[in-house]
Amino acid sequence: MAVAARSTQRTRWIRLQVFRYVTFAAAAVFFLVPIGAMVEFSTRANNGSRTLEYWRSIFDYPEMIAAIVASLQLAAITSVVMLVLLVPTMVWVRLKLPGLSRIVEFICLLPLTIPAIVLVVGLFPVYIWMGSNFSDSILTLSLAYVVLVLPYCYRALDAGLGAIDVKTLSEAARSLGASWFAVMWRIIVPNISNAILNATLLSVALVLGEFTIANNLLYANLQVELVHLGRANAGVSIAVAVASLLFAFVLLVILAFIGNRPRRVRPELATALAGPLAASQT
């Protein structure tokens, strides 16, 4: 009886392991072959041998360099504006305006249900107006990108603020004579540094991959330029695409690594990544 039970257990275990490894192998093929193919394609010479010619000639395309620089600047500006806007507001709402917290959450998560292509339709007249009254620089895109990254950054920061006692910390600091600025800069920020890093990395990854808004507002950021160049010189375009993908990958691996350490961020990280992010990206 016991022997029979053990042998059914054993066959079941073997069957499970076979299922697992077949699944993993199939997934690895499906997901790794296209990435490997990009590397292969961008190093293939016309006669079939290996070459780094495409990678070297990235620098021969000034529009591409300009687009890369613009996207990096956009990523930096978006992150800073997002943090300056979101961190003080979220702390303030927790301390003084708890009644507003549901509304702020709703607003921050709203972009998840509005596809980026729909947002573009509404942003179009706003950007035409801004272009003729303030500036039509590509860097104004970061104003729209802040909205795009809002849901993910809100979740990351909310997890960080939820893990500390904002009220006690700030009351203690205030009673010792700290200004609100000092509370924010010297008490809150150091305590949620992981969440801030999380939110920043997510913003950078999102902005570097953004295509929909830039393309339809007629700005040439990295992704838009990739498509343009892809029609003229696919090899160079794919080389840049691989490079940007690897860069985003490194950022997100750092993020996953940070997410592993603290107590609460890990599950939040999963939800932050699990949102319909691809909606804005794909």
Place this chain on the structure above:
Amino acid sequence: MTAAGNPAVATSAGRPLAGGRLLSLDWLGAVPFLAYVGLFLLLPSAIVGFGAFFNADSTFTLENFGHLSRSYVVRATIDTTVISAVTALAGAALGALLAYAIVTGSPNGLLRRLVVSASGVLAQFGGVTLAFAFIASIGPAGFVYLFAQAHGLDYYAHGIWLFERSGLGLVYLYFQIPLMVLVFLPALDGIKPQWREATESLGGNTWHYWRHIAGPILFPSFLGAALLLFANAFSAYATAQALINQGQPMLSQQIAGALSSEVGAVEPGFAKAIAIEMIVIVTLVTVLYSLLQRRTSRWL
């Protein structure tokens, strides 16, 4: 009596004053945020919402919605719905299998951490890069195709389907499956091994367990995740735009087309009407998703 009353009067007179002043200052703290989202999120939303009901001369009209019956918009709606539904179901099924393979391993194992991190990256894979990845692998110049062709398997013999709807569906799976893994893992984690043991001690076998215990508990979560995947594919734009040069088979491309003058006339009102059509469908699906998630959370 009066001595005791006076301080009470003083505080009750002082408090509303201080409270009122503080309250107004408190609200100021939220003003920058509200102004910002008002300008770049709520105003654009309102422009879409109201703008769809007006024509170029700012007079009220339902004409924009009438244009939704144009044959190419109907076609795009059907195509987008079909591609989204197929990739959502296929992505949900395959993603659930992968998630199950992960969850049956060690909960803190390297494999699990690797797959979860990779899923996070792949679900966010930029649409343009994604299109390139498939062109470079199975495209007409990709090494997979060249290899298959050299071995007598010309899978483009009847046309290059990668740049058509079926190709788009395949490419969508690349971000649908990882998204499913991320969304469905928590539900699978909630399944308790004790339920399996209880089934067995009552004489049930594997089929009974899946049919009567795990299946019904996981089903709402599975369906909810599939809806999320549907909404995700429905609103996708970059992949389609980077992959398909000819025609605009996706609804999102139709919006972009009506917005710019690349193809024919600029029709901002029409773009808004299609945008509303898209929002209605996505919102409907999202509401269903959250209802199903709530139902699942009763058990998990």
